[in-house]
Amino acid sequence: MDERPLRLAAELSIDYLGGVRDRPVGATSSLDELRNALSGTLQDEGEAPDVVVETLARLVDPGLVASAGPRFFGFVIGGSLPAALAADWLTSAWDQNAGLYLSSAAAAVVEETVSTWLLDLLGLPASASVGFVTGATMANFTGLAAGRHEVLRKIGWDVETRGLIDAPAVTVIVGEEAHATLFAALQYLGLGRDRVIRIPTDGQGRMRPDELRAALAAGSGPTIVCAQAGNVHTGAFDPIGEIGRATRDRGAWLHVDGAFGLWAAASPELRHLVDGIERADSWATDAHKWLNVPYDSGLVFVAEPAAHRAAMTIGAPYLTTEGAAREPYDWTPEFSRRARGFAIYAALRSLGRRGVAELVERCSLLALRMAERLAEAPGVELLNDVVLNQVLVRFLPADAAGDPGAIDAFTHEVIGRVQADGTCWLGGTTWQGMTAMRISISNWSTEDVDIDRSAEAIIRASREAAATVRAG
Numbered sequence: 194m195d196e197r198p199l200r201l202a203a204e205l206s207i208d209y210l211g212g213v214r215d216r217p218v219g220a221t222s223s224l225d226e227l228r229n230a231l232s233g234t235l236q237d238e239g240e241a242p243d244v245v246v247e248t249l250a251r252l253v254d255p256g257l258v259a260s261a262g263p264r265f266f267g268f269v270i271g272g273s274l275p276a277a278l279a280a281d282w283l284t285s286a287w288d289q290n291a292g293l294y295l296s297s298a299a300a301a302v303v304e305e306t307v308s309t310w311l312l313d314l315l316g317l318p319a320s321a322s323v324g325f326v327t328g329a330t331m332a333n334f335t336g337l338a339a340g341r342h343e344v345l346r347k348i349g350w351d352v353e354t355r356g357l358i359d360a361p362a363v364t365v366i367v368g369e370e371a372h373a374t375l376f377a378a379l380q381y382l383g384l385g386r387d388r389v390i391r392i393p394t395d396g397q398g399r400m401r402p403d404e405l406r407a408a409l410a411a412g413s414g415p416t417i418v419c420a421q422a423g424n425v426h427t428g429a430f431d432p433i434g435e436i437g438r439a440t441r442d443r444g445a446w447l448h449v450d451g452a453f454g455l456w457a458a459a460s461p462e463l464r465h466l467v468d469g470i471e472r473a474d475s476w477a478t479d480a481h482k483w484l485n486v487p488y489d490s491g492l493v494f495v496a497e498p499a500a501h502r503a504a505m506t507i508g509a510p511y512l513t514t515e516g517a518a519r520e521p522y523d524w525t526p527e528f529s530r531r532a533r534g535f536a537i538y539a540a541l542r543s544l545g546r547r548g549v550a551e552l553v554e555r556c557s558l559l560a561l562r563m564a565e566r567l568a569e570a571p572g573v574e575l576l577n578d579v580v581l582n583q584v585l586v587r588f589l590p591a592d593a594a595g596d597p598g599a600i601d602a603f604t605h606e607v608i609g610r611v612q613a614d615g616t617c618w619l620g621g622t623t624w625q626g627m628t629a630m631r632i633s634i635s636n637w638s639t640e641d642v643d644i645d646r647s648a649e650a651i652i653r654a655s656r657e658a659a660a661t662v663r664a665g
């Protein structure tokens with residue numbers, strides 16, 4: 194075997210990660226530069242594997258975003274814990290097909306173990322089933338597919354065999370602030386993005402439970418309610434305990450999108466944010482976000498395994514089940530797939546129960562530190578209660594006198610300057626009609642100094658933007 198490309202890849206990876214703290218956080222080359230470097234026709238003859246690896250690494254480098262590093266605060270991304278990354282390298286080397294017990298007994302059993310650990314860690318029912326999917330989008334899809342199965346089964350309709358055409362209508366209720374990918378999941382499931390009932394939210398983006406009760410009382414028939422643990426803007430949690438009581442009373446299915454927020458359940462200090470979450474019917478989260486496992490790695494948990502399995506299983510004559518083994522293909526929308534359990538196993542063992550709690554608590558404390566640093570500066574308005582790892586701010590130009598258009602434009606300008614500066618990276622958004630800067634802290638390697646350096650860079654950008662506005 195030619196070892197050179199593999200050793201080279203390990204070396205290049207280690208060098209990259211060794212320098213990730215010191216490189217500009219955003220990409221440094223333009224779209225055109227990258228296209229010029231990477232396009233061209235495919236040659237007739239193949240090239241030496243080590244040359245290919247070296248060339249790829251060199252050509253893509255200026256287009257890489259240092260999201261593995263400590264000062265990437267855009268979206269909720271997270272890096273990769275060393276043990277998880279190493280296990281992920283092995284996962285590729287082992288090249289297991291995790292779809293079947295027979296094609297990887299190791300992957301199937303590791304998934305069993307990881308499932309038990311996760312249910313315990315997150316305080317979910319020990320009897321729940323677990324699916325290892327690509328991300329929270331597919332975790333939402335899978336949880337909602339299980340819900341679709343169950344609410345229709347209860348009124349005598351088998352949706353897996355008969356489909357949705359001519360089926361009794363299913364009412365889907367979501368919070369006004371549900372994540373965009375939840376609507377994508379509804380779209381894939383034939384439940385429709387726009388036929389949902391949207392429940393108004395409060396100033397932090399939390400679903401209002403009184404409004405939910407009113408909507409539940411007004412309707413009847415099979416119903417699925419989607420709540421959220423962790424709003425991507427504010428980090429706020431829908432009042433899941435109250436929502437759970439309302440859905441139970443009505444016999445509705447409750448799905449919780451906890452792509453990053455569900456990890457609060459692993460922390461004794463933050464667990465109160467998800468009080469009552471164990472009463473839901475399905476839960477979605479990501480390991481590739483806050484658990485700091487490499488992409489792709491999402492997780493779905495379903496309280497009623499029969500509904501989960503009915504919605505996902507693939508039947509074929511050659512798919513014989515090996516005795517008591519858990520068949521991975523029963524619980525995910527894919528058949529052949531990556532053995533996602535190995536990296537999660539490594540992440541959980543390297544952190545331990547306490548380490549997971551500390552990771553979530555540390556990031557949340559760093560978010561508070563960021564909010565405090567920024568709020569000390571003139572002209573920075575904090576827009577959210579920092580309850581988790583999200584900070585939402587906007588920037589007020591000195592002479593705007595409350596003019597919303599001028600504040601939006603100025604905030605937009607500051608965000609652009611921070612991105613170009615490269616000390617840290619974060620993105621813009623629109624929150625309740627206002628342009629805002631979103632800061633998400635979810636990387637295991639972020640430290641106090643990273644927050645302080647980044648806050649300084651943000652404040653500097655806002656000072657410079659103010660100076661240009663005055664000069665112009």
Ligand SMILES: *Cc1c(COP(=O)(O)O)cnc(C)c1O
Nearest residue numbers: 328329330372374425450452479
């Ligand atoms: C990130 C996110 C998703 C989508 O997760 P992917 O892993 O990107 O598929 C869904 N919901 C929320 C709240 C998120 O933050």
